Amino acid sequence: MHKPTAGWHADTIAIHGGDAPQDPHGALVAPLYQTSTFVFDSTHQGGQRFAGEEAGYIYSRLGNPTVNQLEQRIAELEGMQAGAAAATGMGAVAATMMAFLQQGDHVVASDAIYGCSFALFDHLFRRFGVDVSFVDMSDLEQTKAAFRDNTQLVFLETPANPHLKLVDIAAVSKLAHQHKARLVVDNTFMTPLLQRPGEFGADLVVHSATKYLNGHGDVVAGLVTGRSEDIELIKFTTLKDMGATMSPHDAWLILRGLKTLPVRMQRHCENALAVVAFLQEMQQAGMISRLYFPGVNQDEQSHESDLLQTQMKAAGAVIAFDMTGGFRAATRLLDQLSMIKLAVSLGDAESLIQHPASMTHSPLTPEARAAAGIGDGLVRLSVGLEHADDIITDLRQAFTSLK
Numbered sequence: 001m002h003k004p005t006a007g008w009h010a011d012t013i014a015i016h017g018g019d020a021p022q023d024p025h026g027a028l029v030a031p032l033y034q035t036s037t038f039v040f041d042s043t044h045q046g047g048q049r050f051a052g053e054e055a056g057y058i059y060s061r062l063g064n065p066t067v068n069q070l071e072q073r074i075a076e077l078e079g080m081q082a083g084a085a086a087a088t089g090m091g092a093v094a095a096t097m098m099a100f101l102q103q104g105d106h107v108v109a110s111d112a113i114y115g116c117s118f119a120l121f122d123h124l125f126r127r128f129g130v131d132v133s134f135v136d137m138s139d140l141e142q143t144k145a146a147f148r149d150n151t152q153l154v155f156l157e158t159p160a161n162p163h164l165k166l167v168d169i170a171a172v173s174k175l176a177h178q179h180k181a182r183l184v185v186d187n188t189f190m191t192p193l194l195q196r197p198g199e200f201g202a203d204l205v206v207h208s209a210t211k212y213l214n215g216h217g218d219v220v221a222g223l224v225t226g227r228s229e230d231i232e233l234i235k236f237t238t239l240k241d242m243g244a245t246m247s248p249h250d251a252w253l254i255l256r257g258l259k260t261l262p263v264r265m266q267r268h269c270e271n272a273l274a275v276v277a278f279l280q281e282m283q284q285a286g287m288i289s290r291l292y293f294p295g296v297n298q299d300e301q302s303h304e305s306d307l308l309q310t311q312m313k314a315a316g317a318v319i320a321f322d323m324t325g326g327f328r329a330a331t332r333l334l335d336q337l338s339m340i341k342l343a344v345s346l347g348d349a350e351s352l353i354q355h356p357a358s359m360t361h362s363p364l365t366p367e368a369r370a371a372a373g374i375g376d377g378l379v380r381l382s383v384g385l386e387h388a389d390d391i392i393t394d395l396r397q398a399f400t401s402l403k
């Protein structure tokens, strides 16, 4: 039965998006195709399918009905033509970038990105002869100067991991396209509910689906969306041959998580605003030297508040802050919390807190960490779905214990 998907709101696409695999029993939730391979009717059919002469499934690393339903749903949510699913967020980042790179190429990357993305670019890509320039993309002149004749890709996160630095997607996209390069935006911290980078000129949008998209702390996975021809290239070169494809069960769990993404993001953002207000009290009390949250440091970047208005629907629910007492205060605070869990990752129902310098961003060289402004006193908090008062109570008792 044809679905009238045109004109649906994101809240509806999150539940109904993507073609559910046909089920003879009319199951409301499409069955999970937990299979490694698919049986051919004949040798001829098998050959035809491998040759691409006949549509149909072959082997789950080459495509799976449950995974395809998720790929279609995330593409519809991002407003992109197609999607590809990966075993992890890093699988999505790596497969996406490597599909468009070869030895001798150059990449312009933001200096504010997740630690393992930095490591992929700064260690692995260099080993294979791809050069990467890390730039402060809030400085468009510096960004422009970084381009070379062999620049093929531009990569950024906004808001960036770990301290929520914002980048003007449209401005960087213009620079990328002037140099005939593709722009890849990692939209993990926002999700398509709060930001759709394709609307501002991103060619490819990647996600750690581990985070908000799945949202329940029980899956590690990745997704990428873009134009059909780019997604096909990623699927049938790097993803297929690197083997970084997503399991059908993970896809099935993410499809279930996505159904509540709109209401979860609303609650995450409401909670985050209440927690920011409390942390501002701690800042006024001198226990926090700097608070990072989109729109909070108005003096810092008035352009930041413009971007919050133009490319984002809300500020999100990840907060970072520098402890006045540095590493020792940060360590004591994190070790004092009880309901808020001391763990990396973000975007889960559970509030999570961690220490970027020694954890998520430990792969950065000391120089890169300094350039990105990631100090030893920096703490990153992912605000969960608990009652805001209970989150604040836990934070308050931990801060009080430092006095």
Ligand SMILES: CSC/C=C(/NCc1c(COP(=O)(O)O)cnc(C)c1O)C(=O)O
Binding pocket: 088, 089, 090, 091, 093, 114, 116, 117, 157, 161, 186, 188, 189, 207, 208, 209, 210, 220, 221, 222, 344, 345, 346, 359, 360
């Ligand atoms: C070991 S640290 C835990 C992971 C964290 N981040 C992951 C991440 C990835 C990579 O996504 P996976 O491969 O699904 O973890 C890609 N892009 C962004 C913006 C990310 O934050 C973290 O806690 O900041």
